[in-house]
Amino acid sequence: MNLHARGTIKVAAVALGCAKNRVDTEEILGLLGRHRFTIAAAPEDADIVVVNTCSFIESAQQESIDAILQAARPSTGSRPIVIAAGCLVQHYGEALLQKIPELSGIIGVHSYKELLPFINRCLAGQREALILPPEKNYSSLGPRLLTTPAHSVYVKIAEGCSNRCRYCLIPTMRGRSRSRNPQEIIDEVKELVGGGAQEINLVAQDTTAYGLDLTGAPDLAGLLKMLLRAVPQLPWLRVLYAYPSRVSDALIDLIADRPQLCKYLDLPLQHAHSEILERMGRRYGTAEIEALIVKLRQRIPGLALRATYMTGFPGERRRHFQELLRFMQRHPLERVGAFAYSPQEGTAAASLDHPVPARVREKRRRQLMLLQKNISLALNRKLIGRRMTLLVDRVIENTPHGTLYYGRTQYQAPEVDGGVYFKTASVLKPGQWVSARIAAANPYDLLAVQPHPVQFPASK
């Protein structure tokens, strides 16, 4: 069927993986929406489905392949043109097109500026792999079509990573770290705040590497100052993916002193034993991260820290893992995510000696998360009785308790952290603010009472 002839071509996109990939997906939809493509409500209604894949670990790769096959076999409607984009394309290249006949084309993460002519060639029946090398500079494709609620938005400040951790393929897939022009970021944030954004979450592979590659550009703390000057009306600005050894005193002071900056920091620590951190190629040891956490706790009272840990890295013996658990008890963190090490072909770690059996890797991940569950519960219980400001994320109708609201404090990031449930006689919409008293806690979520709407964060 010649879709061109029909005039309107409906396109949908599936965003997999991290928040950075979600931003890419939104830029792709924005670009197509500006060039006579109609954005379909769901993949089933689309003529073209772009599956923006993830390839971080094995389970993410499988999820991406499943999403491609599902897009190619819609439960209703005719079979769409399916295009794969994202990290799986970078990782496997043309082999992906050969292996998955359901695909009509694949486009790499550095090729999105050529998306329109590429899609037209696919529409004309050309089955193509477009995988261009990274450009010297990184800039956005233009205004996005948001896939998150407009009140809470991710902003990508850089692409790629230069840290070269031994287990990670991202530098290979996404290239070295390239920072976006600061003015481009400021203009985008202004536009998003004008569109109702109450919370901006800054993302990159390593946000603390911002500006290091751009002559005359500010570093992350400098960029934050520029943003706070440009959008003084923005209630919440949050920093995600901070590389521990790059968290500067200037950044810490800014988070401590500026009410708009969420008292929240995401630190992918990966481990806490110096021997394992060194094997991973992380540029810090136990002493450095202990000192950093102590400094953060002293300088920013009430700060919520999120960390990611990896279990079962080659060479991790019981004593290393036990030390990690002891570290978590010495430095209880509010939020923790954990991955079992997943060997990735093409990484230095894949050929390291002393591999840990998969069942032991997974057993340690579960053990670690069980410990964290108790830590989170204890820390959440300390919030009971406090009145806190919540950003309403969603309304949950028809629950056994009637209409419930779900919101977050500044100490809870979207999607990855828990939230706060509450009931109120007021009729609220996502993006509104309430002040409420925490009445109960479980390891991940809180329950609040006595909510009352507020215009702007009244209390911390």
Ligand code: SF4
């Ligand atoms: S910091 Fe390390 S783990 Fe994170 S994206 Fe960069 S290379 Fe990968």
